[in-house]
Amino acid sequence: MxxxxxxxxSAILLLSLSGANAAEExxxxxxxxxxxxxxxxxxxxxxxxxxxxxSKHGIKCTAPSTGGSVANLNAIRAGEQxxxxxxxxxxxxxxxxxxxxEAAGPFKELRAVFxxxxxxxxxxxxxxxxxxxxxxxxxxxVNIGNPGSGQRATMDALMKEKGWDTSVFQLASELxxxxxxxxxxxxxxxxxVYVVGHxxxxxxxxxxxxxxxIVPVTGPEVDKLVQAYPxxxxxxxxxxxxxxxxxxxxxFGVTATFVSSTKTPDDTIYVVVxxxxxxxxxxxxxxxxxxxxxxxxMLKDGLSAPLHDGAVKYYKEKGWLK
Numbered sequence: 001m002x003x004x005x006x007x008x009x010s011a012i013l014l015l016s017l018s019g020a021n022a023a024e025e026x027x028x029x030x031x032x033x034x035x036x037x038x039x040x041x042x043x044x045x046x047x048x049x050x051x052x053x054x055s056k057h058g059i060k061c062t063a064p065s066t067g068g069s070v071a072n073l074n075a076i077r078a079g080e081q082x083x084x085x086x087x088x089x090x091x092x093x094x095x096x097x098x099x100x101x102e103a104a105g106p107f108k109e110l111r112a113v114f115x116x117x118x119x120x121x122x123x124x125x126x127x128x129x130x131x132x133x134x135x136x137x138x139x140x141x142v143n144i145g146n147p148g149s150g151q152r153a154t155m156d157a158l159m160k161e162k163g164w165d166t167s168v169f170q171l172a173s174e175l176x177x178x179x180x181x182x183x184x185x186x187x188x189x190x191x192x193v194y195v196v197g198h199x200x201x202x203x204x205x206x207x208x209x210x211x212x213x214i215v216p217v218t219g220p221e222v223d224k225l226v227q228a229y230p231x232x233x234x235x236x237x238x239x240x241x242x243x244x245x246x247x248x249x250x251x252f253g254v255t256a257t258f259v260s261s262t263k264t265p266d267d268t269i270y271v272v273v274x275x276x277x278x279x280x281x282x283x284x285x286x287x288x289x290x291x292x293x294x295x296x297x298m299l300k301d302g303l304s305a306p307l308h309d310g311a312v313k314y315y316k317e318k319g320w321l322k
Contacts, residue, residue: 028268030063031072031084033149034177036202037194038289039085040065042116042256045286049275057271068177069150070100073259077107082264083272087119087150087195088231088255088302089157095305100153109262111308113269114276115301117197117289120235120253121154123215124206125191126184127244134217138164141171143180143192151177151195154254161221177202185210195254197289199241207242214242217251226252231302255302262308269310277314295320 030046033039043063050061066072072084073094086094093099097106125131129140144159144166145152152174159165166172175183180192181202194203206212214237226232235253239246260269276283277295284290299307299320307315315321 025058025060026268027060027062028082028264028272029080030061031066031075031081032063033066033068033072033085034202035065036178036181036200036205038117038119038197038200038287039068039256041287041289042085042258045283045290046258046272046276048286049279049283050272052279053275059268059271061272065178067146067148069148070153071148073101073107073110074104074148076110076259076261076263077104079263082268083113083258083260085116086257086259087154088115088257088304089229090150090153091257091259091302092229092231092304093153099157100148107261110305111260111262111264111269111311112303112305113258113260113273113308113311114298115303116256116258116298117293118233118235118253118301119150119195119197119256120237120251121151121158121217122194122196122198122200122203122237122251123191123217124181124184124194124203124212125215126187127211127213129190131191131215133215134158134219136215137191138168139170140190141173141188142169143173143175143183143189144169145193146174146176149177150254151193154195155193157225158217158221161225181206181209184212191215197256197287198237199288203242207244211244214245214249216249222252231255231304257302259305260308264308264310266308266310266313269308270313273311273314277318 030043032043047061047063069086069090075081094101094107095110144155183189184206237249239248
């Protein structure tokens with residue numbers, strides 16, 4: 001009887017302990033972008049580093065593919081995602097309640113965590129399309145990006161500056177980032193736009209498979225955008241990065257940023273930030289776009305929203321903030 005009682009007590013103790021462990025386990029979600037883009041790699045890379053030490057902190061991280069910047073910011077606001085990747089311009093507009101976020105109003109609970117890589121507004125065209133400049137897109141079949149993506153929002157901003165609407169194109173398609181290279185090579189579109197870090201697999205695919213070229217994006221309207229808004233900057237896509245594009249290509253761009261909100265607890269953000277920066281050399285090797293990242297720049301570039309308190313705690317411990 002004693003043995004049976006001891007066995008029963010042991011079973012109850014084990015069940016209670018396993019229940020406690022299950023209760024302590026916390027799931028967090030990072031919104032990313034299309035699976036061929038760098039945003040998806042950012043989210044997957046952060047989760048990989050967080051999940052390596054799950055046994056210590058009890059946080060399980062997932063980073064599904066999403067519609068991109070605007071979709072991520074809206075999902076964070078709605079409490080459907082804990083964190084996400086967003087272009088610096090969309091972070092600014094969400095904070096202020098402008099552009100795609102005008103109806104919802106200012107997102108005062110938005111918090112920046114850190115900046116990631118620079119992103120260039122990239123126009124990729126079929127070589128046989130005759131497109132040599134951005135203005136040559138008029139009358140052509142162009143993928144302007146899916147609604148809710150950062151690339152679409154940037155395209156809309158430049159089109160507005162030029163006084164264009166979608167009627168200037170023969171076709172304005174709204175394919176997602178992961179679909180556009182194939183559409184270009186299948187001759188369903190003449191050109192595509194992409195706000196992305198380089199090198200990029202989707203552009204590599206288009207350049208290798210169907211002689212696509214990268215088109216410069218310059219002119220007074222671009223200069224005006226860069227001068228008027230703090231989240232834009234002149235950008236150079238290095239030559240020889242893709243087949244067919246041997247010379248440097250001038251354009252403009254934004255910064256990819258990692259964001260959250262005050263709804264996400266400080267200790268959760270602290271764990272995520274610590275996972276990245278305590279393993280920074282490992283993080284930088286997870287994608288070529290991360291190779292030149294510097295912590296000093298990641299605490300300021302393209303960040304409009306206040307830093308999350310959980311991130312501030314880590315940065316102060318490292319002596320990066322006073």
